[in-house]
Amino acid sequence: MKIIPTIMSGGAGARLWPVSREAHPKPFIKLADGKSLLQHAFLRAALLPDVEQILTITNRELFFKTEDEYREINASGIACTYLLEPMGRDTAAATSIAALHVQQAYGDDAIIVLFPADHMIRDLDAFRAAAVEAIELAARGRLVTFGINPNYPETGYGYIEADGQDVVRFVEKPDVARAKEYIASGKFYWNSGMFCFSAGTMVELMQQHCPEILDQCRKSLLAAHQSNAVSGTQVALDRDLFAQVPKNSIDYAVLEKAEHIAMVGCDIGWTDIGSWNALSELIEPDGSGNRINGDAMLIETENCFIQSSERLIGTVGVQDLVIVDSADAVLVAHKDHAQNVKQLFAQLKASGHEAHSLHRTVHRPWGTYTTLEEGQRFKIKRIEVKPGASLSLQMHHHRSEHWVVVSGTAKVVNGEQELILNTNESTYIPCGHKHRLENPGIMRLVMIEVQSGDYLGEDDIVRFEDVYGRE
Structure with a gap:
């Protein structure tokens, strides 16, 4: 059978x-x-x-x-x-x-x-x-x-x-x-x-x-x-x-x-695991009923769930709260209203806020990218590419990009050129140029990408070839 x-x-x-x-x-x-x-x-x-x-x-x-x-x-x-x-x-x-x-x-x-x-x-x-x-x-x-x-x-x-x-x-x-x-x-x-x-x-x-x-x-x-x-x-x-x-x-x-x-x-x-209250039950409480996952310092705090992935969270004189910290957003809710977090999510989605869909670090088939900073007409990303992986052959209508290798080796198609870039080397990709990034090595490729242009949305991408079938 x-x-x-x-x-x-x-x-x-x-x-x-x-x-x-x-x-x-x-x-x-x-x-x-x-x-x-x-x-x-x-x-x-x-x-x-x-x-x-x-x-x-x-x-x-x-x-x-x-x-x-x-x-x-x-x-x-x-x-x-x-x-x-x-x-x-x-x-x-x-x-x-x-x-x-x-x-x-x-x-x-x-x-x-x-x-x-x-x-x-x-x-x-x-x-x-x-x-x-x-x-x-x-x-x-x-x-x-x-x-x-x-x-x-x-x-x-x-x-x-x-x-x-x-x-x-x-x-x-x-x-x-x-x-x-x-x-x-x-x-x-x-x-x-x-x-x-x-x-x-x-x-x-x-x-x-x-x-x-x-x-x-x-x-x-x-x-x-x-x-x-x-x-x-x-x-x-x-x-x-x-x-x-x-x-x-x-x-x-x-x-x-x-x-x-x-x-x-x-x-x-x-x-x-339908809410933060349910998830908190997987963690043993301390003597004051607090359940902590991450780095936290608590004073006169009772019956709270606190989760932090990167930063220290400090609380003083609070009770019955859910506090969840991520790289780009913080949730503070009363435990009695934990089910209503979905309403906050729905409002973010309705307003078009990117935080309903993406984290600051986004996973892709070839690795990850992390948005470090963005402002009017610029965005800075940290890109990691797995050994042997490559991004699609692509082009952008509204932005140019500057790539700087931090560690590893990059194989780059930039218009009619094919380049090998090592640590501290860079290339500039003008708006409208076909380009591709590949990691030919056995170690992760880490690079910084600086985007500039009138529109920097993730949907400004035209794929011509892609090993992952996304063209």
Whole structure:
């Protein structure tokens, strides 16, 4: 029996701004142990029995960063397949694409264990045991969901009412009074959003309950472009066809309509990292109830969560705050309003502020760039290029650039010239010149780029050739 762990990785993670951004969403958030939520999800997937292949569903723009994250931890060399969505169409589409792909590759009986990348599970032995139980049920044709034994009346989660292993009904997020009733009854579980099923079972259920989603996903998958990745295979879904997939969650599209759904009740140390309050629970509190990740000095401070990646944060005489510092933004919120950070994110997006999408350091397939300073008609960046990597052959309509090598060796195309630049050497690229930057060495190339011009937006770029398929 083939078992395919499948990770759904995406979403903006608006409640976890300023660390989570559209181009750097919640799964890439690093925890106190130095690993990201996505890396923890991969390591969980690798614990399942007889795993030879891990499937990941993510956005096309996040592929290279996802592959980099896996490369850091995939010591055993598990093969990876990436199903790449051109845009998000919610979990029903993601589930459909996974089921159709696995059915085509391994047949109806192959078992999929599907879970989001942005959850945290602390008891890995209990998780594996629950997954084994779910796999056995799925092999008998059941669609299985994982129910979490609740230990307090949480109003931010959906609930599952169960009679033994049989699901009675799914319930939307309740108010406090009803959540207390659910807990007291002993029949209700938190809905974890994790599922297990055979590929054939899910395709059959989607054909019955949401055929338009299944059919459009099948068309997009049949027209997909498949190519080799460093760690396995990437399957890029057809943009135009996938854009026509109706947007819906797997809960509404299938689970609330299907019969004979099974549930595995479990106590696995599960947390849906949906807010800064939830993330703070992963850190042990001090004697005053403060949870600190980073460098902080606290005086007369109680019950606060403080995270700093670069700078010292000092507090005096405050209580019940969430304080999160990043390179280009600071969040200060009362704990009781942590869920409303998404409103701040939405306002940033509506106003066109770049902080909703990008960090000061932006990851690209070839490396990273960090905006050091910008003002009227100029921008200064620090650029790092991986060994053997190259930027696209490109041109800008509205800006010129001056490149200075800080360390490493740069191979540069500048108009009709091809140059090799070493440390402390530079070149000037006039507006309208075709140019390319490449690192031919075995060490990282670090350089400073000074841009000048009337418009310095990231969308002022015309690509002519690109090894990453972005032209």
